[in-house]
Amino acid sequence: MLEHWFTGQLGLGLAQAGVAALAALVVVLLARRRQIHLESETAIALVRGLVQIVAVGFLLVFLLKGPEWTSVFLLAAMIVAAGMTSAKRAKGMPGARSVSIISIACGAGSVIAIMTWLGVIATPITSLIPVGSMLIANAMNTNGLALNRFRSEVLAHIGEVETALALGADPAQSVSHYSQSTFESSLIPAIDSLRSLGIVWIPGLMAGMLLSGASPLYSAIYQFVVLSMIFAASGLTSLISTVLMRAQVFSANEQLVLRPVMDKR
Amino acid sequence: MTESSTPAAPSATGPILRAEHLGRRIGDVVLVEDVSFELPRAEILAIVGPSGSGKSSLLRLLNRLDEPTQGTVYLQGVDYRQLAPRELRRKIGMVTQRAFLFPGTVADNVRFGPRQRGVSLPQDQINKLLTDVGLAGYVDRDISNLSGGEAQRVSVARALANDPVVLLLDEPTSALDESAKLVVESMILRVVRDSKLTCVIVTHDTQQATRFAERALVLDHGHVTKIGSVQEVLRA
Numbered sequence: 001m002l003e004h005w006f007t008g009q010l011g012l013g014l015a016q017a018g019v020a021a022l023a024a025l026v027v028v029l030l031a032r033r034r035q036i037h038l039e040s041e042t043a044i045a046l047v048r049g050l051v052q053i054v055a056v057g058f059l060l061v062f063l064l065k066g067p068e069w070t071s072v073f074l075l076a077a078m079i080v081a082a083g084m085t086s087a088k089r090a091k092g093m094p095g096a097r098s099v100s101i102i103s104i105a106c107g108a109g110s111v112i113a114i115m116t117w118l119g120v121i122a123t124p125i126t127s128l129i130p131v132g133s134m135l136i137a138n139a140m141n142t143n144g145l146a147l148n149r150f151r152s153e154v155l156a157h158i159g160e161v162e163t164a165l166a167l168g169a170d171p172a173q174s175v176s177h178y179s180q181s182t183f184e185s186s187l188i189p190a191i192d193s194l195r196s197l198g199i200v201w202i203p204g205l206m207a208g209m210l211l212s213g214a215s216p217l218y219s220a221i222y223q224f225v226v227l228s229m230i231f232a233a234s235g236l237t238s239l240i241s242t243v244l245m246r247a248q249v250f251s252a253n254e255q256l257v258l259r260p261v262m263d264k265r
Numbered sequence: 266m267t268e269s270s271t272p273a274a275p276s277a278t279g280p281i282l283r284a285e286h287l288g289r290r291i292g293d294v295v296l297v298e299d300v301s302f303e304l305p306r307a308e309i310l311a312i313v314g315p316s317g318s319g320k321s322s323l324l325r326l327l328n329r330l331d332e333p334t335q336g337t338v339y340l341q342g343v344d345y346r347q348l349a350p351r352e353l354r355r356k357i358g359m360v361t362q363r364a365f366l367f368p369g370t371v372a373d374n375v376r377f378g379p380r381q382r383g384v385s386l387p388q389d390q391i392n393k394l395l396t397d398v399g400l401a402g403y404v405d406r407d408i409s410n411l412s413g414g415e416a417q418r419v420s421v422a423r424a425l426a427n428d429p430v431v432l433l434l435d436e437p438t439s440a441l442d443e444s445a446k447l448v449v450e451s452m453i454l455r456v457v458r459d460s461k462l463t464c465v466i467v468t469h470d471t472q473q474a475t476r477f478a479e480r481a482l483v484l485d486h487g488h489v490t491k492i493g494s495v496q497e498v499l500r501a
Contacts, residue, residue: 168355
């Protein structure tokens with residue numbers, strides 16, 4: 001319907017973005033009726049997302065003409081931004097920002113580096129940046145889920161954790177159960193993506209490859225490759241994140257320092 | 266981890282537990298201020314005071330679950346900052362208001378403390394501990410099938426399994442119903458006296474303090490307002 005009203009590509013794109021954002025805002029209004037207030041957070045995220053992706057689009061056009069090594073800096077910047085974004089999911093969590101950046105850098109960064117070295121990801125910026133960003137974005141989501149879950153679990157079980165400490169357990173042992181459940185739950189989206197691949201959804205990368213004339217079989221296999229890399233990057237990020245978070249919530253004298261944000265004890 | 270790598274040997278004489286100018290502040294908020302007392306072997310000290318007076322905060326300083334911002338504690342003559350926190354907490358057991366049992370069986374819970382230092386508690390010792398707290402035959406019972414009173418008995422047995430030299434009791438019966446309260450209280454009192462354990466009990470119930478302790482320490486807004494024999498302090 002929109003293509004009848006908007007003949008120019010830019011106009012059509014903005015109209016499509018507007019309609020898609022409207023769908024998101026309808027959800028926000030429905031949530032508001034149930035006393036769940038996501039208005040400002042969603043509005044900011046939508047505007048920010050649009051501005052960022054358009055800016056990156058322009059940047060990519062510029063970078064595509066540059067040398068391949070510039071992608072290293074772009075990926076590093078993405079990792080830092082991803083770390084800072086997912087750290088916001090753990091208010092009151094000591095060191096959440098550094099934990100997130102290190103976890104995503106080690107988790108997604110190492111998978112990108114190894115896969116590029118092995119030739120699974122091609123080195124031209126046009127390949128490395130889109131595929132790398134997918135790995136980083138998914139690692140960011142996993143890390144955000146892990147931070148949030150770990151914080152909630154520990155806060156909900158302060159009594160159990162301190163009882164274990166009071167009985168002579170080391171900090172790692174006192175939260176081991178919550179670290180395990182955090183790791184498992186943070187990987188649910190990545191596992192579900194792999195499980196439903198091709199049945200529930202045909203990912204954008206595969207669709208893009210098909211549209212650009214790649215062989216359907218290779219497109220399908222490469223999509224599997226990307227999702228497997230996403231799983232590896234997310235899993236490694238979550239694994240590192242849960243270990244680092246564990247260290248952050250205890251003092252050097254093995255005291256639990258994580259408290260609810262409002263708690264002044 | 267600790268502030269000295271060469272901890273002194275425990276003293277055979279003198280008080281088992283000595284708090285010296287102990288305090289904790291968070292910013293401008295005083296939780297506990299300048300608390301000093303000595304506790305000889307096998308003595309029971311009651312810490313009493315209104316809600317928010319700092320009773321539980323003081324207890325948490327005694328096993329270093331929280332870090333003092335002032336003063337220190339000597340356990341058997343050794344500054345507790347010289348002990349590894351895990352070793353200190355093994356020696357200073359704690360029973361809290363709620364049992365906070367770990368998933369599994371009663372025996373799993375009793376084994377928990379010794380297992381942390383690689384010790385496998387023999388079955389006869391588990392049986393003895395459970396008999397002492399009135400739970401003979403409960404070894405393989407899943408903790409989800411326990412009443413509040415039974416769960417608190419397990420938490421006492423679990424704390425005693427570490428063979429502590431001091432036992433901290435933080436309102437151990439306040440979360441129980443009236444019928445269980447007196448039964449659990451008399452069980453704890455019997456176990457503590459039989460094993461000649463040095464003990465600190467936090468309670469808001471002055472009657473309970475009288476039944477338990479020889480001496481009482483009254484806290485108000487984190488400050489000691491009275492300390493002395495339980496009769497003098499609580500009947501004044």
